[in-house]
Amino acid sequence: MSQVLSQEEVNALLNGISGGEIETEQEEISEDSETQTYDLTSQDRVVRERMPVLEMITEKFARMFGTTLSSLLKRIVNVNVMSVDMLKYVEFMKGIPLPASLHVFKMDPLRGSSVFIVESQVMFALVDIMFGGSGRETFKIEGRDFTTIENNLIKRVILSALSDLEKVWKPIIDPDVVYLRSEINPQFAQIMVPTDVAVVINFEIDLGFSTGTITLCMPYSMIEPIKEK
Known part of the structure; x- marks a missing residue:
């Protein structure tokens, strides 16, 4: 008691x-x-970190790709880094202007896939120039898919971009960049879970008389292992 x-x-x-x-x-x-x-949004926290290696590679790629496009199109083309953003993949997908030409690739030994997105106006301008035109025409882009010839020509541009990408990454990881496929529907170019974080790099393609955007989207988890190199 x-x-x-x-x-x-x-x-x-x-x-x-x-x-x-x-x-x-x-x-x-x-x-x-x-x-x-407990940080339940730890993935949101890490995306605010700077990655100097990625920034250096991105700037180097822009310069090299500008030289490549100038040689391919037989005119001066400047490629500039517009922005490097990190956001949820689902939010990035919502913002893709349609129609667009999407090109999925991988960079072994890094895990996962990435995608280049070419907005339609840039695509049609590049194709027109490659056919001998001025690239200044106003193109109606609604209501039709890209033709086989258009897809093949823009794939040639992307393969050149991938070659440059492989070169600028070589001092870091010596990657094997492999082209996988092209898509016009973003739903068929799902390279990661919608809630995962993506690194989104926008490049301005300056053709002199007009500008447009080519975007590179990579999973944050893919490049996180090399961010300290």
Whole structure:
């Protein structure tokens, strides 16, 4: 049977608690709760980190690809890095302007696949120039798929881009870049889980008389292992 406290003992106990002389169980739990913090959005946190290696590679690729396009099109083409963003893949997919030409590839030994997206106006301008045109025409892009010839010509551009990409990555991981397929529907170019984080790099293609965008999208998990190199 529990011992009954006297009134004096009860008063002494209450005074000890209020004066801080006696620690309560509630205070111990509170201290533990402050040290036991869990970051349920840790993937959102890491994407805010800078990756100097990726930035260096991206700038080098832009310069090299500009030279490659200039040689391919027989005119001066400047390629500039517009932005390097990190966001959920599902949000990136929602923002792809349609129609667009999507090209999926992988870079062994890095795990996962990446995708180049060529917006339609840039694609038609490049194809027109490769056919001997000026590239200045205004193209109606709604209501039709890309032709086989258009797809083959733009694939040639992308293969050149992949060759340059392999060269700029070589000092880091010596990759084997492999072209996988082309798509026009983003739903068929799912390279990662929608909620995963993507690294999205937008390149401005400056043809002199007009500009457009080619975008490179890579899984953050693919390049995270080399970000400290």
